Amino acid sequence: MPPQTHLVKINLPGGIVPAGDLLTILEAAEAAEVEHIQFGHRQQLLFTVAAAQRRGLVQALAKANILCEVDADVHPNISSSYVVEDVFHNTAWLREGVYKDILDLFDFHPRLKINLIDRNQTFVPFFTGNLNFIASDTSNYWYCYVRFPKTNVLYCWPSLVYSEDIPGLSGAIERIIYAHKDQFFEQPAANGPLLHSLVSAGQTFVLQPLTTPLTLPTFTLPYYEGFNRYGSKLWLGIYRRDEQFAVAFLKDVCQLCLQTRLGQLCTTPWKSLIIKSIELADRPLWDVVLRKHRINVRHAANELNWQVEDHCAQGLALKHELVRYLNEEDIRTYQLCFAIKTQPKTGLFGSIVIRHHFDNLTQTGLHAEQYEILHTRDFNPNNKDFISFRKKVNRDNLAWYLTQLCDYFYELQSAPSLPVPEEIAPVADAAPATAPLYQCRRCLTVYDEAYGDSAQGIAPGTAFATLTAYCCPTCEAPLAQFVAVPTPQSQWLAAATSVA
Numbered sequence: 001m002p003p004q005t006h007l008v009k010i011n012l013p014g015g016i017v018p019a020g021d022l023l024t025i026l027e028a029a030e031a032a033e034v035e036h037i038q039f040g041h042r043q044q045l046l047f048t049v050a051a052a053q054r055r056g057l058v059q060a061l062a063k064a065n066i067l068c069e070v071d072a073d074v075h076p077n078i079s080s081s082y083v084v085e086d087v088f089h090n091t092a093w094l095r096e097g098v099y100k101d102i103l104d105l106f107d108f109h110p111r112l113k114i115n116l117i118d119r120n121q122t123f124v125p126f127f128t129g130n131l132n133f134i135a136s137d138t139s140n141y142w143y144c145y146v147r148f149p150k151t152n153v154l155y156c157w158p159s160l161v162y163s164e165d166i167p168g169l170s171g172a173i174e175r176i177i178y179a180h181k182d183q184f185f186e187q188p189a190a191n192g193p194l195l196h197s198l199v200s201a202g203q204t205f206v207l208q209p210l211t212t213p214l215t216l217p218t219f220t221l222p223y224y225e226g227f228n229r230y231g232s233k234l235w236l237g238i239y240r241r242d243e244q245f246a247v248a249f250l251k252d253v254c255q256l257c258l259q260t261r262l263g264q265l266c267t268t269p270w271k272s273l274i275i276k277s278i279e280l281a282d283r284p285l286w287d288v289v290l291r292k293h294r295i296n297v298r299h300a301a302n303e304l305n306w307q308v309e310d311h312c313a314q315g316l317a318l319k320h321e322l323v324r325y326l327n328e329e330d331i332r333t334y335q336l337c338f339a340i341k342t343q344p345k346t347g348l349f350g351s352i353v354i355r356h357h358f359d360n361l362t363q364t365g366l367h368a369e370q371y372e373i374l375h376t377r378d379f380n381p382n383n384k385d386f387i388s389f390r391k392k393v394n395r396d397n398l399a400w401y402l403t404q405l406c407d408y409f410y411e412l413q414s415a416p417s418l419p420v421p422e423e424i425a426p427v428a429d430a431a432p433a434t435a436p437l438y439q440c441r442r443c444l445t446v447y448d449e450a451y452g453d454s455a456q457g458i459a460p461g462t463a464f465a466t467l468t469a470y471c472c473p474t475c476e477a478p479l480a481q482f483v484a485v486p487t488p489q490s491q492w493l494a495a496a497t498s499v500a
Contacts, residue, residue, distance in 0.1 A: 005048040007311060008057065009069045013103045014080035014116065015043030015267040019257035022265060024064045026251050032057035036244040040310040041348065042113065042128075043267040044077040048311075067109075075109040080116040081124040083266040083274050087235045088222050089121045093139040098163060105167040112149065112174050113347065116166070119143070122219045124269055125349035126382045127154065131170050134214060136160055143214050144169070148190040149177065150345055152384035152439075153485060155192025156214075159207035172199045188439045188485050219351065219381055221305050221337055224272060226297040227283065234278040236286060239299055243271050243308075243316065249293040256289055269349065270304060302326055302333040307348045308340050315340040318354070318395070325399035331406055335413075337381050338402075351381040352405060354398065369395050373402065379409050385437075385446050388473045436484040438464045440472040447482060 010025060025045065029037060032053035038046045049057050054070065061068050069075065082099045085091070102116060115129035119136070126132060130149055133142040144157035161169055176198045177184040184190050225237040238245075257265065257275065260282045266274045278286060290297065303323045308315040318340055326333060339350030353374045372391040376383040390401050438447040452458040453473060470479045 004051050006051060006054050006070050008047055008049055009040070009073060010045040010061075010066060011075065011077040012044055012267055013078045013106070014082050014099055015077075015269075016080075016082055016100070016103075016264055017045075017267065018264050019254045019262060021064075021066065023251060023254035023258070025061070025066060026247050026254065028057055028060040028064065028066075030247050030251070031060065034247060036246055037250065038243045038245065038311065039267045039271045039273065040077070041269050041271060041307055042077040042079050043083075043269060045267070046310055075111060076113045078103065078106070078110065078114045078116065079124065079129060079269065081118045081121050082116075083268050084118065084121045084123045087228070087230055087274065087276060088123055088224075089118065091118050091120055091135065092137075094118050094135045098140070102163055102166050105164060106170075107167065108171055110170060110174060111178065112170070114170055116142075119214065120217060122217055123222060123224070126216065127384060128269075128347050128349050131173060133161065133166055136214075137212065138208060140164075141208050142166065143210075146173065146192065146195065147384075148184055148187060150186035151188050151190065153188060153190050153192075154384065155190070155195065156210075158196060159210050162206035162208075165205040165207075168203065169199070169205055172203050176202075188441060188483055216380075216382060218335075219337070220335055223301055224268065224270065224274065224304065225299060227278075227286075229280075232280065233276070234280060234283060236275045236278060236297075237272060238274075238295060238297060239270070239272040239304060241299065241303070241320075245273070246293060249289070249295065252289045252292065256285055260285065270307070272304075300327055302331070305333060305337040306340070307337070307350055309342060309346050309348065312340075312342055314356075315342050318398075322354075322399050322402060326403070329403065331403055332410065333406060336379065336406065336409060349381055351376050351379045352402070353386065354402070371395065371398055373398070373405060375405060375409075379412070385448070387451070388445065391473060438482040439485045440477050441481045441483060445472050446485075 026037070029047060029049070032049050034047050034049055034057075036047065040046050058068065058070065080099055080103075082096065085094070085096060099116060112130040113128065115124075115126070115132045117124055117126050117132065117134050119126075119134045126134060127145060127147055130147050132145040132147065134145065135142055138160060140163040141160040142163065144161050146155045146157065147153065148155070173195065176195060180198070184195060225239050227234050227236050253265070253273075253275070257263075260279065262275065262277055266276065268274060289295075300323075306319050306323070308319050322338075336352060337350050339348035339353045340356075341348055341353060342356045355372045355374060357370060357372060371393050373389045373393060374386045375389055377385040377387060389405050393401055439445070447453065447464060447470070449463055450460060452460040452462045453470070456470065456473065458467070458470070464482070467479060471477065472481065
């Protein structure tokens with residue numbers, strides 16, 4: 001980003017924004033000579049403003065009681081799956097009112113990432129937050145999975161949490177984590193039961209016993225663009241290939257929403273916009289706006305299943321390059337989603353991850369643009385256990401290797417011994433002891449004894465304790481940089497024991 005500009009972030013809690021509020025934001029942005037805005041992967045609103053216009057913009061937003069952060073992200077947006085309700089999925093009790101009641105009860109601005117997710121959908125990722133509240137089958141009760149900051153370590157809260165207690169519990173957990181950063185912040189061996197004990201000692205919440213394991217559906221990404229009918233109404237999905245939404249276009253969208261009595265719009269983790277409850281008779285009015293601004297709503301499905309870091313021109317250019325290759329070669333990508341990471345620990349969601357790194361050639365002082373390709377265990381994007389497929393891949397070879405990995409995924413799918421879709425293991429049933437995982441302190445790559453590391457000639461079943469010259473396949477950290485971390489199964493079992 002040029003030094004004469006500033007990045008402005010405005011949180012849209014739950015990915016829900018009233019049309020009138022968005023119009024106010026857009027008018028303030030337009031007055032500050034902003035022409036385009038973007039939506040981030042946590043459903044927030046982003047745009048850059050010239051340094052000379054910064055103060056006037058911030059004052060205009062403050063006058064309208066709209067909070068913003070400039071060149072900062074201290075308070076992440078609260079992400080939710082409200083966008084899927086009615087259009088992709090209907091659930092028994094998790095409706096618009098429940099989401100909004102919970103969001104309204106937040107009387108503080110969280111520093112941890114918080115997700116409110118319906119467990120029967122797959123459009124919004126489950127574990128990208130630090131506090132991941134996932135709806136249970138019991139009305140108004142939620143599973144809570146804590147992902148400790150700057151790690152992939154998950155801890156299952158040993159009770160279901162009542163809807164109205166989510167803000168209070170979130171605040172209590174956040175206070176404990178920040179008061180004990182040496183134990184819970186960027187700590188691969190963070191102790192979940194200790195966190196639970198410290199939080200429970202200070203406050204009492206309405207809880208239900210955790211007796212039913214959390215199971216997640218097989219991942220599929222619905223086509224989320226264009227006009228689509230549900231019941232007697234339409235919903236409209238708008239995606240922009242360059243992630244840029246013209247302020248003039250969005251102003252027309254907001255004005256049409258107000259004209260046709262549509263109270264709100266929804267943002268998505270895929271950096272798109274969805275407008276619900278469009279009357280069939282109003283379809284021509286929306287066609288006029290789309291034609292006026294030359295908005296295309298017919299992009300290829302395998303272009304929609306990518307996540308790129310916010311405001312990342314490098315990642316976006318690489319995405320376009322790879323998507324073009326996949327389209328030209330007619331490569332199937334159904335049930336896969338991809339993420340491009342140019343920075344560490346960005347929390348992007350993907351079953352296949354392309355991670356940028358620089359190979360420092362100390363002898364010559366040159367830097368080669370290279371990447372590592374990883375995939376999650378069983379290609380489930382909600383799994384945080386990554387396997388390195390290829391490292392030190394030159395950019396020119398990325399598309400070819402990516403195609404090979406896609407082929408490998410479909411070979412696994414057609415094999416008779418394919419594992420069942422990922423499940424969160426039962427917490428109430430006793431389970432045999434499992435060997436711990438070993439995680440690299442530097443990059444969080446995991447060594448799993450059950451799989452070994454074929455790239456380094458280590459057979460499946462090789463105990464970590466027997467390794468002598470092993471190094472991290474991702475960052476080449478030495479053996480001493482690996483620490484034992486609990487397996488998800490052992491953590492869930494410990495949670496069940498705590499409940500009992």
